Amino acid sequence: MDNRGVIKASSFLILTIISVPANLLVCCAFLHSYLIEAKLLTADIILCHLAFANLMVAFTRSIPQTLAALGYVNFFDDIGCKISLLCFRGFRGLSVSLTCLLCVYQAVAISPATSKLAPLKMKIPQFLLYIILFLYLLYYSTSVSSILYAVSSLFNNTIPPYTMNLDYCFMLYKEYSSYMSVGFGVMARDLVFIVLMIVMSGYILRLLYQHSQKVKKIRSSDHSHKGRRAETKASGAVVTLVVLYVVFFGIDNIIWVYSITILRVAPLISDIRVFFATLYTSVCPIVVITTNPKVQRKLKLVKMKREVQTTGRNTCTM
Template sequence: MDTRAIFKASGFLILTVIGIPSNLFICCAFLHTRLTEAKLTPADVILCHLAVANLTSTITRSFSQMLTAFGYRNIYDDFSCKLVVFFFRVSRSLSIKLTCLLSTYQAVLVAPATSILDSLKHRIPKYLQHIIVSFYAFCFATSVHLLLYSSSNLINNTIPPYTFNYEYCYVTYPDYTFFISIGLSLFFRDFAFIVMMAVMSCYILVLLYRHSKKVKNLRSSDHGNSRSRAETKASFAVVTLVILYTVFFGVDNAIWLYSLTIVRVAPLISDIRGFFSILYTSVCPVVVIATNPKVKAKLKLPRLRGLPHSVDTSLPTM
């Protein structure tokens, strides 16, 4: 293996080793909470679906890319290729929309009663299932073209024009018009949600700054201040996720737009884009595990088993 192949294999191996168990742990943690406490907050539900989307992305893209980097070839047939590429694009799009929904809901939670967002405090939890189902339906509908144009092999082992090369699979479009229209539509579909989550995150930061000025003289032992600190931590965790996604999205889609302007993309450029397109699926669960009280509590269960329960579960979660 040359130097590029070693770095590529190592990078995707790290993403796979982190992404699969961490996202799986978050899913199991919320499932255990649902079975034992019979209730999840709207933020918990969103995070659980986000973990499922990230887990799917890791399996379909990071794991496949890792195998290819280690020299495995022809790991999928045409039918499997269509499913792998399709579910990767669906899960990636879902990840964007769910992160946007999470930032919007957190902005609604911290918004004052005089804000126009206050009316959503009861509407989002009430219609949360409908919102998430509509996200799934939209992502499936806008990614269905991949089932038509994905394949595992190339004719004469030559990459034709207007082809996205995943190395383990190929997506070949019939002409330039279709190639550019699909590419731009996918970009603007995701970019709209990126802009919305960025606006909501800025709104959260402004509210937190104003609130910190009001409560800076309160005693740290005050109950309201304690609850406020918990909400602040949750808000900063959400903002962190948004910032990370925006940075990764920026790199990924800058290369995506560049690839639309040329017939064939250099392998190194494709590797960089592939890495950033799934980097969030490994970083996101680490942030969630480090900041979400319910998920962190599951890590302590084996150590606390048999000891008196003294954990306060009344604080809001991310």
């Protein structure tokens, strides 16, 4: 294996090792809360779906990419490639749209009663499942190009122009127009959610700044501020997720725009783009685990149970 192959395999292996258990942990924490408490907060439901989407991105892109980098190729036939790439594009799109939904909801949740967003405080929780279902339908219906163009192998192993080489599968566009239209269509679709995220994040930061100015004027240890501090912490976590996604999305699409200006893209450039396209799936659950009180409580509970079991075993052996 050459140096590029070693770096590629190591990079995607690290992403997989982080992404799969971290997203599983977030999903299990919220599902356990639902089983115990019989309810979940609106933000928790969105985060659970987001973790599931990130987990599926890891299964449909990070793991196959790791296997391909390690030398395991042709593990998909044409149908497998079509299903894998359709799922990847659908769940990657859900990742951005659910992050956007989380950002919008957080902005609505902390907005004052006089804000124009105030009516949405009741509307979003009421129609949340319908909104999420709509996002699933939107992204899978607009990702059908994967079914049309995905193949597992090429004729005579020759890579023609306008082909996306993923090592384990290929996106074979027969014309430059289809290559451009699909690419710009996907970018424009995601850009709508990116712009909305940026606007809502700016609104959240403005509200947080106004709140900090009020706190400076009125110093108090009143318990009424505890809820506000929790909202501030949650808002900061959401803004962090938005900033990370915007950065990764920007790098991904800058590389894509560059790639359409040349006939054949260097393998290293494609590797970097795919890496940043999946990096969010590993970073997102880490942010959630380190900032979400509910997930942290579940981790502490598991740790306490293990300590009790260890203590019991040691007592029995004495």
